[in-house]
Amino acid sequence: MKHDRWLPYYLIAPSLLFMGAFFLYPFIQIFAEAFTSSDGNVGLANFTRIYQDFNFWPSLKNTLLLTGVVVPLQLVLAIGMALMVTRMNKGRDSILYIWTIPLGISDLAAGIIWLAILEQFGFLNSFLSAVSVIDAPASWLNYQNAFALFLAVVVAEIWRGTAIVLVILVSGMGLIPKEYDEAGQVFGASYWQRLWKITLPMLRPSIQSALILRTLLALEVFAVVMMLGGSDMPVLMSETFDWQFLYQQTGAAAAYAVLIMLISVVITGFYIKFLNVPKEAR
């Protein structure tokens, strides 16, 4: 079959063209927009503009702090859950399904769910008042309670985003040959020793991809924060949205987008360098 040599290229061509048109082209365009000011000059005008905005530092700080708090907690929680899953016999599938439910829930819906619980007249305050911890409904989700608001977003993000880490880790654990752990048992290693010396090191490729994916998603946090905090807690994505949609300043929005991409690239590079996965472990 002579034409077979070209067949794979015909098969991948449509997807390549599509990604070229809707991924590569806008990707280049976003840089062009970010470095072109509204009067057509090429330069850093858009960046100085967002830098001088009073929401710049708070949004950067909130996003990085949120990522720094949420991602490690999610990793630890997901490792714990994945280890529990491996020790389950009956009911494993049902429990795994329940634990991965948040995977299918949009960040917007997750924000709404936690709003129902944490808002001033929500379920948490009702509960606290029923057990007489508080007398009157307290409002947690505003800028006066910056710490409570931050905590609320952390809780909602952990609720929503841990499932993806869990799924990656559980499928990674399935790839570890059972013989290693059995050999450890034969030599009398305790559960904790096997965990630290066998399971976790073998899991490193999965941990790395879970960390990269989850961190990038955390940097894009948007709808949860919009729902719980509104404008009281600016993050990079909500600022991008405001500049584009409310102020109609596409150049400044593009500058924020470039900033988010830049942070993503730096952090991904950091993970790849410092969580170095040896070739043979892949």
Added chain:
Amino acid sequence: MKSSSSEAVMPSSLSSRASASSADSSRQEAQTAHKPRRNDMAWKWLFRAGVSILVLWVLVPIALLMLNSVSTPEQITGWPKTLTPALSFETLDFFWHYQGVISALGNSLLAAVFTMVIAIVLGAPAGYALARFVFPGMNAYRMIIILSRAFPMPLLALPLAVIFIQVGIDDSILGLAMVHATLALPFAVLITSSLFMGIPVELEEAAWLMGCNRWQAFRRVVLPLAAPGITASAVFAFVISWNEVFASAILTVENRTLTAFLVQSLSESPAEIKYAGGLILVVPALLFLFAIRKYLFSMWGISNR
């Protein structure tokens, strides 16, 4: 030396270690043979408690949202909340008749279906190529697909908003679906490629020997076997689009999707709209994920390397 250190760390393992060689079943035997140590029982209950708490941690918030959406609007804004809702459809009814909800729902559905079709029609052939052929440039293509998965795609909606105005598809569901498809396409390629890899090439070769050409062999032999998996990745593409917020809110103004509607009318819409809207967002996604739960792990397993 190793065994002595393990005893020091975990004395409780002594009882089972004698007969437990490797598998879980033998460990259970060991526990029934000897009298279970108190420590073992404590661990077992701790384990069960941990699992139950995590199950509740996932389910209770969703249950509370559902509770809110079968309460009356007065209950939703009232104080204090009770766990006994009025079981009324007043809130959902109000939601249905709220200005713009029906069209937003229709738009969300349409965008998700478009996304699904684009992702599968473009992704499945590429997945087949990756599974069945070895060709120069294959690894480069695979790299592009894997890397693009980690890219903040919704941000690309910003330049596309401008480009779409020039092309004349601004504020259109088709334009939005294109952006959602860039999110879903990499997954579709990776999932379908692992699917096709799981179908023995010998089956296809047998069909060729019996006189089928490549396309016929694919359609009559491979496709029926791959259909459930392809459906699963289509459903996954649907959910990706259905749940996406940022690009939807940027790209649709008049023809907005449900997520765009909820974000854009955040400040003016009453609380019951949010909760009913949240429920409408959550339920289909849950049903769909339930339908494809079998594939979830192989999906992420292969696509994470």
